[in-house]
Amino acid sequence: MGHVCCDNAIPTKVRMFNWADLIKKTTFNGVLIFCTAFIILSIFNNPGQDIPAHIDEPNVVETAIRISDGSLNPEFFRYPSGHMNILAIIYKVGGHFRGELTKENYYSISWAFSRACIAGVAAMVFIICSINLNYYFGILGSVLTLLCTTLYRHANFAIVDVPMAFFVTLFILILTILYSKSDWHLKYIILLAFIVGISIAMKYTAALLIPALLFVSAEYVNKNRKLILSIKQIKKVLLVLGMSLLMVSAMTKINQQSLLDYFKGLTTDGILEIEYIRSLSNFSSLIMIFGILLIFFSLWNKLIQNEWAGFFISPFHLFTISIVIIGFVLFSPFTLIELKKSFADFMYEYRHMKIGSAAQYHHLSEEYRNIISNLSSTDSGIFYVNLIYNNLGIIGIIFFFYGIYHMYMQKSVYLITLITCLVLFLITLFTWKNVADRYALSLFPIMIVFIMHGLFNVYKIIIQKYSFNKYLVVSLLCMIVLIHPIANFIN
Numbered sequence: 001m002g003h004v005c006c007d008n009a010i011p012t013k014v015r016m017f018n019w020a021d022l023i024k025k026t027t028f029n030g031v032l033i034f035c036t037a038f039i040i041l042s043i044f045n046n047p048g049q050d051i052p053a054h055i056d057e058p059n060v061v062e063t064a065i066r067i068s069d070g071s072l073n074p075e076f077f078r079y080p081s082g083h084m085n086i087l088a089i090i091y092k093v094g095g096h097f098r099g100e101l102t103k104e105n106y107y108s109i110s111w112a113f114s115r116a117c118i119a120g121v122a123a124m125v126f127i128i129c130s131i132n133l134n135y136y137f138g139i140l141g142s143v144l145t146l147l148c149t150t151l152y153r154h155a156n157f158a159i160v161d162v163p164m165a166f167f168v169t170l171f172i173l174i175l176t177i178l179y180s181k182s183d184w185h186l187k188y189i190i191l192l193a194f195i196v197g198i199s200i201a202m203k204y205t206a207a208l209l210i211p212a213l214l215f216v217s218a219e220y221v222n223k224n225r226k227l228i229l230s231i232k233q234i235k236k237v238l239l240v241l242g243m244s245l246l247m248v249s250a251m252t253k254i255n256q257q258s259l260l261d262y263f264k265g266l267t268t269d270g271i272l273e274i275e276y277i278r279s280l281s282n283f284s285s286l287i288m289i290f291g292i293l294l295i296f297f298s299l300w301n302k303l304i305q306n307e308w309a310g311f312f313i314s315p316f317h318l319f320t321i322s323i324v325i326i327g328f329v330l331f332s333p334f335t336l337i338e339l340k341k342s343f344a345d346f347m348y349e350y351r352h353m354k355i356g357s358a359a360q361y362h363h364l365s366e367e368y369r370n371i372i373s374n375l376s377s378t379d380s381g382i383f384y385v386n387l388i389y390n391n392l393g394i395i396g397i398i399f400f401f402y403g404i405y406h407m408y409m410q411k412s413v414y415l416i417t418l419i420t421c422l423v424l425f426l427i428t429l430f431t432w433k434n435v436a437d438r439y440a441l442s443l444f445p446i447m448i449v450f451i452m453h454g455l456f457n458v459y460k461i462i463i464q465k466y467s468f469n470k471y472l473v474v475s476l477l478c479m480i481v482l483i484h485p486i487a488n489f490i491n
Helices: 012-016 019-044 057-068 082-098 103-132 135-147 149-154 161-179 186-202 204-223 231-254 256-264 273-299 307-312 316-331 339-355 357-361 366-375 380-409 413-431 443-466 470-490
Strands: none
Touching: 019 103, 019 135, 057 082, 057 103, 082 103, 082 161, 082 186, 082 316, 103 135, 103 149, 103 161, 103 443, 135 149, 135 443, 135 470, 149 161, 149 380, 149 470, 161 186, 161 204, 161 413, 161 443, 186 204, 186 316, 204 316, 204 413, 231 273, 380 413, 380 443, 380 470, 413 443, 443 470
16 A cells, blocks of 8 residues: 655645755745734734723733733633733733833733734745745735734734634644655654644644644654554554543443532533533543444454554654643643643633533523523624635635645645644634634634645646746736735725
């Protein structure tokens, strides 16, 4: 059987570059784009807005203030404390040079950090597209990023979704560099895993990057054959894992009431009992099914003898996950130290996203709960499709799908990894009861990369087939893809 992955992940043009020169040019231009984007966001993004400017800002800023004052325990775990810890360090440095900070200073610093994150996203999109395609489409990608009104508007809010979008884009950047190289070094896998850990420390939903990371880890194992387990070892691992999961499932079923009582005792905010029961039941059922499948696979010799089985069952993946955990713990240590409290807050957020805003207001009258329920009953799929259309336009969406198709025709494993990230984010957003445009911030950089791939392929076809002036073609393509975002941006 052939290898799991193919080396032709990025268009061949990237391999024509001298890497030293490429890094030098993209780094310089990336820094230039970052500075330009930061200035634009600072001037035109209403720096004189109210304090707080967003309903979630006090949770972030006030927690960061407490941390900077010496209370290292954030005592707030509905979000991981990575964002708060970074802000606390900045506050501390700012206070050292400026003296005592006012409330306005704290919020201004927090907004500046968010603007830096979005400017960083624009700069990284430029570098990604420059590596994959060329300089012009790198510029176009960064411009389109800044014209995404959802990204632009949230650049001035101190919310956890903004740094999460930054680190998700950084993950895509390192991924792009990795797939463009013929030889993979362990340092890139460690760096990717560490970035995933930091991303999760910004917001729990960044854990959706883990499947893509494990796919990359499997490709690394593919390239380093000594890390692949033998058939006999694979059978043992699958059998042990399967039996262990069945035991966990059985214990969960047997002790369901005790576990339910324990979970209910974690909070005092009235989390609905039915949600606990449903979550426990789903959890035990899933691990039971997974355990049975693993035992079945361990006995299916034909499956085990396939080469790809060794790639995905290598102990190297445990090493990869351990780096993720290290990254998370370093940036959000009290999430694990205060495990009971953090779990309770996590369940609160889970309920909020899963069943909608009405569940948060159990103490209100039935009339008010019904009103809130109706407000949060917007169909998630329609909401996010609308949001994507408003930001990118129908032309952008068409080029997005064409970019995916073009990369698929190249049999790009790079595509598989990006699609894994994108699809998991979309499925999560579409299944959440609660909706908000900030939840989609991490989607747009990935989608813009695909749009640029689609545009670049059209550009190559026109240049090769009709011999038009390349600058004219680039200009026309820019006008076509940017006309809707510009109009929406102005409105």
